[in-house]
Amino acid sequence: MGNVIDLGSPDNILTEKIIKCAIQVHKNLGPGLLESIYEECMCIELEKFGLKCERQKNFPINYDGKILKNNLKIDLLVEDKIILELKSVEKINPVYEAQLLTYLKLTNLSLGLLMNFNVNLMKNGLKRIVNKYQISADSLNSAPPR
Template sequence: FKRQAPMAVVYKGIQLDCGYRTDIIVDEKVILELKSVAEIQPIHKAQLLTYLKLSGLKLGMLLNFNVPLMKDGIFRFANDL
């Protein structure tokens, strides 16, 4: 796995080498975005979907650690499946 993996962003032909950083990429297949917030907001979901689109990966997991039961803090996202 890779932690704090930089993601390049290309805009109008200009490449920003470190536009974003994903929390964890597992086996070049799954992005894990880690949070510890009272409630997952739409911006958190949008952030993960943006990472999936920029990376070309298909699967992402949004994990919120600020819940009594971990199963309630796991959200799965698929990009173009």
């Protein structure tokens, strides 16, 4: 039963709105454009739904206790909780899924959507990625005694 998805959960409702926005953008523009165009149009559609959308969001990277000079930059962050990684490529390769999962791990966010706009039907360009490695606030605060 651990794999049952609650379709009425806030994340799933938000995901549904995001997907509707992607379908609308794809319907209006079609495939074959630059990712940056889809990114800008996605923000316009998301804002129509009253959703907060941040483009090219920077996240600091902590490596071995040091903050790196270079930040992680994600395409879109919706409502401070869902990463959208946009593509306009011939096909989604496993490396794109791994990239999004790495982004989720580094930001400690739980959900991301990989969206390839270079498809005939947008539903064929969508992939939901869940961060199974998310660290809860409880586990951060309950380090084992030394």
